[in-house]
Every structure is written in structure tokens, then in C-alpha cells.
Amino acid sequence: MAFEGLADRLQSTIKKITGKGKVTEQDVKEMTREVRLALLEADVNYKVVKDLIKNIKERAVGQEVMESLTPGQQVIKVVKEELTDLMGGEQSKIAVADRAPTVIMMVGLQGAGKTTTSGKLANLLRKQHNRKPLLVACDVYRPAAIQQLETLGQQLDMPVFSMGTDANPVDIAKQAMVKAKEEHHDYVIIDTAGRLHVDEELMGELQQIKTEVDPHEIYLVVDSMTGQDAVNVAESFNEQLDITGVVLTKLDGDTRGGAALSIKAVTDKPIKFAGMGEKLDELEAFHPDRMASRILG
Numbered sequence: 562m563a564f565e566g567l568a569d570r571l572q573s574t575i576k577k578i579t580g581k582g583k584v585t586e587q588d589v590k591e592m593t594r595e596v597r598l599a600l601l602e603a604d605v606n607y608k609v610v611k612d613l614i615k616n617i618k619e620r621a622v623g624q625e626v627m628e629s630l631t632p633g634q635q636v637i638k639v640v641k642e643e644l645t646d647l648m649g650g651e652q653s654k655i656a657v658a659d660r661a662p663t664v665i666m667m668v669g670l671q672g673a674g675k676t677t678t679s680g681k682l683a684n685l686l687r688k689q690h691n692r693k694p695l696l697v698a699c700d701v702y703r704p705a706a707i708q709q710l711e712t713l714g715q716q717l718d719m720p721v722f723s724m725g726t727d728a729n730p731v732d733i734a735k736q737a738m739v740k741a742k743e744e745h746h747d748y749v750i751i752d753t754a755g756r757l758h759v760d761e762e763l764m765g766e767l768q769q770i771k772t773e774v775d776p777h778e779i780y781l782v783v784d785s786m787t788g789q790d791a792v793n794v795a796e797s798f799n800e801q802l803d804i805t806g807v808v809l810t811k812l813d814g815d816t817r818g819g820a821a822l823s824i825k826a827v828t829d830k831p832i833k834f835a836g837m838g839e840k841l842d843e844l845e846a847f848h849p850d851r852m853a854s855r856i857l858g
């Protein structure tokens with residue numbers, strides 16, 4: 562699981578302080594030093610760590626006494642709240658269109674999990690919200706990407722709109738919108754092409770699709786195993802496309818988790834979903850508070 566190393570370290574740090582009936586400034590200092598090291602080791606962005614520690618210190622020293630908690634527990638509560646805030650605070654829901662269909666564009670580097678996540682998201686929308694999504698295959702470059710989405714569509718018994726690999730992705734998106742309206746789909750999920758690295762041509766194409774379909778959401782799919790690189794990728798995509806949210810994939814792997822903890826702070830865009838496995842039902846809405854609880858034990 563993601564965050565295991567970080568969780569172990571933070572939990573052992575916290576244990577030292579939990580039972581304390583009196584927390585001195587020195588205790589807070591030591592605790593924040595250990596929290597800082599644990600976060601840096603988990604690959605959390607340096608600046609993000611710095612800000613977080615500053616907040617914890619300010620709040621942990623000189624906070625009001627709450628009768629129900631020991632001073633040690635209060636300090637931990639502060640750490641938890643700060644960690645929750647760092648990951649976005651409240652759960653961020655899908656921005657739904659006033660008039661259907663709600664259009665969601667999936668973007669990201671090759672291998673991040675876009676195609677799989679498109680299928681998972683369609684599945685989740687149908688299952689939890691009783692919606693009727695249309696999947697759209699706009700990745701005309703990666704061999705087998707269209708086939709992959711069509712196979713997912715068959716597994717889910719859900720329609721996939723494609724025009725083969727010779728068509729222009731902008732045209733595909735345009736035609737897909739016509740079909741979605743005709744057939745009364747309430748969600749359109751557009752799987753776009755990725756590259757191994759951020760590249761201008763790709764960004765140009767994604768911008769054109771964005772202009773054509775005017776999506777309600779643009780989700781950047783990020784592989785959480787890629788560490789700090791994920792943060793740089795998120796910054797680039799956000800600059801170029803003004804994304805509306807992030808999907809973190811492969812949180813079931815043994816990622817150190819730093820990216821997950823940094824992306825919201827760096828891009829100021831919420832993490833909407835987390836991929837927890839390869840299967841089509843392994844996508845979860847991202848809850849910052851639950852994730853913080855998971856990490857802090």
C-alpha cells in the first residue's frame with residue numbers, strides 16, 4: 562500500500578507524544594523535526610513540507626486547552642488537520658453540467674492510467690449515480706489504445722465512441738458530442754492521447770479538444786509511483802490546460818506517497834479520485850480526511 566513507510570514513521574513519532582499530559586515547546590520541536598524528516602523521505606515537495614511544519618508549529622504551541630483531549634492528543638489533532646488541509650480539506654465532487662451531458666476530459670502522460678481510469682470512472686458513475694456515460698476514444702497515436710478502451714467498454718457493457726486511428730482527435734471529440742446529445746448520455750468521458758513526456762504538440766492538441774468540447778472537468782491522471790516527477794508533470798499540465806482536478810493512480814502500489822501530498826498544494830487543484838488497483842471497480846472518491854487518518858493511524 563501507498564504511504565506505508567510514511568505512516569510507520571509518523572505513527573511512531575506520534576506515539577511518543579500521545580500520552581503526554583504536558584507538551585513543552587521542546588516536545589513540539591522534536592515532533593515537528595521528525596514529521597519533517599518523514600515527509601521529506603516520503604518525497605513530499607520541500608516547500609510544501611516547510612509550510613506545513615510552520616503551520617503545525619504555530620498551532621501546536623499555544624493552542625487552547627480542550628478538556629476531552631490530552632495535550633499530546635491535541636498536538637496530533639493539529640497534525641491531522643494540517644495533513645487533511647494539505648490534501649485539499651473537503652472532498653471535491655464532480656462539477657456537473659446544468660444541462661447534460663457533463664463532459665470530462667482525461668489527460669496525462671502515457672502509462673499514467675488514463676484509459677483504465679476512463680473505464681473505471683464510467684463504471685463508478687453508472688454504479689453509484691445511475692448515470693449513462695459515453696466513453697470516447699481520442700488517443701489515435703498509441704497503438705491499441707482504442708482497442709483497449711473498446712475492450713473496457715465491452716467488459717462494462719457500455720458504449721464507446723471511436724472513429725479509428727485515421728481521424729483527427731478534435732473531430733472525434735466533436736462527433737462524440739453530437740452522438741451523446743442524440744442518445745441522451747449524461748456524461749461524456751474523453752480518453753485523450755498521452756506521451757512519455759510533456760510535449761508541445763500534445764498540449765496543442767489537448768487545447769484544441771478543450772476549445773471544441775468546452776469540458777466541465779479536465780482530470781489529470783497521475784501515476785503516484787513517479788514521485789516528484791508527478792508534481793512537475795502536474796504543474797505543466799495545469800499551466801497549459803488549467804486542469805480542474807487530479808486522479809492519482811496506483812495508490813495500491815508501494816509508492817512513498819509524496820506526490821499525493823504535494824500535488825494539491827503545488828497546483829491548487831483538488832485530488833478527485835484515487836486508483837487503488839487494476840480492476841474496473843478499484844477507483845475511489847478521494848477523501849483527504851480519510852487519507853490523513855490512514856496515514857496517521
Ligand code: GDP
Pocket residue numbers: 669670671672673674675676677678755782809810811812813814835836837838839
Ligand atoms: P494510459 O496510457 O494513461 O492510458 O494508461 P493505461 O490506462 O493503459 O494504464 C497503464 C497501466 O497501469 C495498465 O497496466 C493499468 O492496468 C495500470 N493501472 C492503471 N491504474 C492503476 C491503479 O490504480 N493501480 C494499479 N495497480 N495499476 C493501474
